[in-house]
Amino acid sequence: MSDTARHPDGEKPRHLNFLEQIVEADNASGKWGQDAQGHPKVHTRFPPEPNGYLHIGHAKSICLNSGLARSYGGAFNLRFDDTNPAKEEQEYVDAIIKDVEWLTGGHAGYRFGGIFWASSYFERMYGWAEELIQKGLAYVCDLSAEEVGKRRGSIGVPATSPFRDRDPAESLALFRDMRAGKFPNGARTLRARIDLASPNFTMRDPVMYRIIHESHHHTGDAWCLYPMYDWAHCLEDSLEGITHSICTLEFRNNRPLYDWFIDSINKDRGPGSRWGERIHHPQQIEFARLNLTYTVMSKRFLLALVKEARVSGWDDPRMPTICGLRRRGYTPASIRRFCDDIGVTTQESTIDVGRLENAVRDDLNKTAPRVMSVLRPLKVVIENWPEGKIDELDFVINPEDPGAGTRKVTFTREIYIEREDFMETPAKKFFRLAPGQEVRLRWAYFIRCTGVVKDASGEIVEVRATYDPETRGGDAPHGPDGQPLRKVKGTLHWISAQHAIKGEVRLFDRLFNAEEPGKRTGNQLDDLNPNSLERIEAMLDPVLAGAAAGATFQFERMGYFCVDPDSRPGAIVLNRTVTLKDTWAKVGAAGT
RNA sequence: UGGGGAUUGGUGUAACGGUAGCACGACUGACUCUGACUCAGUUAGUCUAGGUUCAAAUCCUAGAUCCCCAGCCA
Numbered sequence: 001m002s003d004t005a006r007h008p009d010g011e012k013p014r015h016l017n018f019l020e021q022i023v024e025a026d027n028a029s030g031k032w033g034q035d036a037q038g039h040p041k042v043h044t045r046f047p048p049e050p051n052g053y054l055h056i057g058h059a060k061s062i063c064l065n066s067g068l069a070r071s072y073g074g075a076f077n078l079r080f081d082d083t084n085p086a087k088e089e090q091e092y093v094d095a096i097i098k099d100v101e102w103l104t105g106g107h108a109g110y111r112f113g114g115i116f117w118a119s120s121y122f123e124r125m126y127g128w129a130e131e132l133i134q135k136g137l138a139y140v141c142d143l144s145a146e147e148v149g150k151r152r153g154s155i156g157v158p159a160t161s162p163f164r165d166r167d168p169a170e171s172l173a174l175f176r177d178m179r180a181g182k183f184p185n186g187a188r189t190l191r192a193r194i195d196l197a198s199p200n201f202t203m204r205d206p207v208m209y210r211i212i213h214e215s216h217h218h219t220g221d222a223w224c225l226y227p228m229y230d231w232a233h234c235l236e237d238s239l240e241g242i243t244h245s246i247c248t249l250e251f252r253n254n255r256p257l258y259d260w261f262i263d264s265i266n267k268d269r270g271p272g273s274r275w276g277e278r279i280h281h282p283q284q285i286e287f288a289r290l291n292l293t294y295t296v297m298s299k300r301f302l303l304a305l306v307k308e309a310r311v312s313g314w315d316d317p318r319m320p321t322i323c324g325l326r327r328r329g330y331t332p333a334s335i336r337r338f339c340d341d342i343g344v345t346t347q348e349s350t351i352d353v354g355r356l357e358n359a360v361r362d363d364l365n366k367t368a369p370r371v372m373s374v375l376r377p378l379k380v381v382i383e384n385w386p387e388g389k390i391d392e393l394d395f396v397i398n399p400e401d402p403g404a405g406t407r408k409v410t411f412t413r414e415i416y417i418e419r420e421d422f423m424e425t426p427a428k429k430f431f432r433l434a435p436g437q438e439v440r441l442r443w444a445y446f447i448r449c450t451g452v453v454k455d456a457s458g459e460i461v462e463v464r465a466t467y468d469p470e471t472r473g474g475d476a477p478h479g480p481d482g483q484p485l486r487k488v489k490g491t492l493h494w495i496s497a498q499h500a501i502k503g504e505v506r507l508f509d510r511l512f513n514a515e516e517p518g519k520r521t522g523n524q525l526d527d528l529n530p531n532s533l534e535r536i537e538a539m540l541d542p543v544l545a546g547a548a549a550g551a552t553f554q555f556e557r558m559g560y561f562c563v564d565p566d567s568r569p570g571a572i573v574l575n576r577t578v579t580l581k582d583t584w585a586k587v588g589a590a591g592t
Numbered sequence: 593u594g595g596g597g598a599u600u601g602g603u604g605u606a607a608c609g610g611u612a613g614c615a616c617g618a619c620u621g622a623c624u625c626u627g628a629c630u631c632a633g634u635u636a637g638u639c640u641a642g643g644u645u646c647a648a649a650u651c652c653u654a655g656a657u658c659c660c661c662a663g664c665c666a
Contacts, residue, residue, distance in 0.1 A: 015606050015614080049666055084665065145664050152662050155594040159662085189664055199595040201662045210664035229666045253596055253661050288598090288659095341615075343605050347598050348659060355604080355616060365629060400629070431627080440625060474625050491625050557626045584627045 017344045019064065022285060023072055023244065032243040035074075042074025043113065043243045046100065047081045047236070050092035050217070052299035053314040054099045054322045056335070056356070060290040062103055063339035065246055069110035076104075077113035077240055083232045085216035093217065095314070099322040103332050118227075118236050119218045125227050125235050126179065128265050129190060129208060131275060133171045137264045138208060139164055140174040141191045148189075152204065158197035159204040178211055181224045185211050192231075194260060202253050203260070206230055234258040237282040245282045248289040249346065258284050290342070291350040294510045295320050296517050296524050310528065311511075317564075317575050318511045318532050328508070329552050329562030329577030334363035353510070357578045361560070364577065368554040369397050369404060371541040372442065372493040375505060375558060377416035379497060380433075380463045382447060385413040393473060395443045398554075407543070411444050414497040416539045418558075421492045422463055424452060429587060431489030433463065439490040442556065446471040446488060493556045500539035503572040506564065507534040544572055552577070 016024065026032055027040035035041045044065040048058065069076035078100050082088050097115065104110075132138035141163040143151065153159040175190055177183065190209040198204050208231040213224045237245045245258075259281075266278045291297065297320060305311050305319070314321050317328035325335065338359035342351050372395075391411040397404040417433065426434035433439050438448040445467040453462040470477045474491075476484035509532045518524035544553070549565040559579040566573045 017605090021608095047666095051666085081666070087665075143664095148664075149662085154662065186664060201595080204662080207664050212664085226664095228664075233666085247666095249597070250660050251666090255596095286597090293603095341604085343615095345598095345605075347605095349604060352603055352617075358616075361628090370626080396625090399626085429627095442625060444625095476625095488625090490627085493626075554626085554628090557628070580626075580628050582627070587627080 014340075018346065019068060019244070019246065019285065019287065019344060020071065023068060026243070027072065037073075039073050041241075041243055042069060042072040043077070043241050044068050044074065044246060045077040045079050045113070045116075045237070045240065045242050047079045047118075047233070048096055049081045049084070049088065050096060051084075051087040051089070052092060052303055053095050055297055055299075055302065055320045056292065056295075056322070056325065057290040057297045057320075059103055059322060059335050060339045060342075060344070061246070061248075062100060063336050064287070064344055066104050066110055067336075067340070068244065068246075073111075074243075075111040075113040077116055077242070079116040079236060079240065080118060080218070081229070081233065081236070082117055082119045082216070082218055083227050083229065084212070085214040085226065086212060088217055090217045095323065099326075102326060103322060103335060105332055105336075113240070116236075116240060117218050118232050119216060119223075121232075121236055121239055122219065122223055122227070124239065125232060126225070128235065129227075129231075130172060130175065132192070132208075132264055133168055133175060133190070135264070135267060136168055137193050137267070138171070138190055139166045139168070139193055140171040140178070141189050141205075141207075142187070143189075145186055148207075152201070153196070155199070160196060161191070161205060164191070164193055164196070164205060175209075178209070179223075179225045181213070183211055185213055187211060192257075192260070192264075194257075200253055200256060202230070202257050206257060230254055230257045231261060234261050234282070234284075238262060238280045241280055242282045245284045247284060247286055249286045249348065251284070252286050255284050255286070286346065287344050288346055288348045291348070292320065292353045292356065293350055293515045294353050294512050294517070296512065301524060317506070318508050320511075327562075327564065328575055329364075329560060330360050331363050331367075331552075334360040337363065350516075360578055361580070364552060364554065364560045366400050367398075368552050368560055370395075370399075370556050371543060371553045372409065372495055373505075373541050373544070373555045373558070373561075374416040374418055374493070374495050374500070374539040375507075375536060375555075376419040377500075377539045378419045378422055378460070378463060380415050380417050380447070380465055380494070382413050382415070382467050383450060383464055384466045387413055389413065391444075391472075393443050409443060409541075410496045410499050411441075412496040412498050415441070415494045416497055416500060417441075417463075417492050417494050421490075422449075422460070424460065427588065432492060433465075433490070437490075438488050439492050440471070440474050440488045441494045442491050443474050444472075444494065445469075445474065446476070493558070495539050495541060497539075499542055501542050501545055501572070502537055503540045503544065503574060505536050505538040505540075505561070505574045505576065507536065507576050508532060509534075538574075540572065540574075544574070547572070554580075 032041040046062050046065050066076045141161050151160045189207045191205045191207055194203045196204050207228050209225050212226050215221055262281045269275045269278045315323035315327045338356050392408040394406045395409040396406050421432040423430055423434050433449050435449050438446055440446050447465040447467045449465050451464045452460045455461045476486050479485050511532050512527045513529045514527035517527040547563045549563050551563045553561050555561055560577040561574040562577050564573040564575050
């Protein structure tokens, strides 16, 4: 028997996680029967409520559920759990569809069951509710929300309702009146008749239906009676033939209720029963939701950030939303890989956000074309380079991908280098440019610094240097033995001053300063990083001029950047997805 | 105070009574026309206390810590 599985995107074998173990055991025992092709049935779903945008935590669930379908030849449904018209909007529906399709790669690799709505099952659910009333397992309760709260009981003290022994016929009539719109919001509820004394509060006669006179984004004004999560969810799963209903840990206490509802419908059902055949009973399984350091994942908090304009929108590249990550330059494959790497268990944990960043670095390193752009320019004048002379040099587009080939870059007398690549009095181990020191300009020439020009305030405004014509292409001259005659430690990126184009670059830092936002003061806003966005004007490689929104590049030595949709002809905007790893930054920080 | 869960290196995750392994990070070093990538090495762990057993992360007992539950939210 196999004890490994494949990464969704490829190669490395890996241990089975607890969900995969369950699926394999079920497949071995034939628990769920077979699909049309004769394979053991595996059917999962992702059931968001359309009351907000999807974030990286949802990505874990999407990858998990679609990944299981992919691994075991099963199917995967996207289903909107739209049971509360007061909170849900079409805008969210549209955004969620887009994000799920983007993340899963257009449903590649598994059978996409389709897009479903809980609200399209309302009639079926209603019928089952009447059945439960007639079986004596549900009753209409006239208590107000406030009264129910008061009568909920407490630990060791049972709840009470004067209506739980109401005659089923009366309940049924009342329930039909509720549906007919004869009562205002909150006047009555339908409650399951389970156990008012249960130590598990979710079993203390939970509400199944409440009255909400409000238009629904999907069903319009067809209903004023809306099902609660517990009643609705198990039925949605059942109707769709879901086998493994995977949800987060906080629903553990709800599992007995999930099972109770299905079992109650199945009570007295079977061949020849007046109620009909038994309905499908999926298995709910809980897993630990994703937590990330320096990140807040709650929908209402993210909504507040948007509403209070602390970010530019749901897709602000600093947001942990899927659309934010997309705009930031994250690829679907990198997010999938991340979700696969962190695993899935029933123990709560917090993942270092650095792992997400590593995932996108890994992916982009293999695919992103390289470009030389200078974020914070410092002019260098090559004193022995003739005025007006132009040289065209070969530039390797992606060393990780030989197939990407080369292109030309233009070298002239005046170039820009990164300000941080020059030190007048170099620190220890600083092997970039400094007076008297020689460096390589990538793919171009060796240059040696001959001096600096300062303005009245003493600020360095220009660096003077000479180049060595023998080093054209960036190679040191070789001796007769084939060995380079000299070596330079530093290689700098650069751009011809005359050819560079100016553009806006947006540099992002973490949205929060604290590893666990809100831990200190109880208010997550207190840990909001006021400097999470920096906009600068940079000197960019001219090839960027024609780049489309969403295109991703590596700025050599500086990081990965992605063209923002705010770009206009002649006014390009780039987002820094993530920096490259920077050992020197660490050395420098340690040295100060 | 009732019920339901969870505790393995810094972090995350394997082990399913039989050698505590892997990944990430950190640290060394090699390589390098990106201080990137890549490669090699080092680092460090079973919540505690008892018990069962030839043998315990795993089984038993007691305790500790953390999380969830008293919405007409999901």
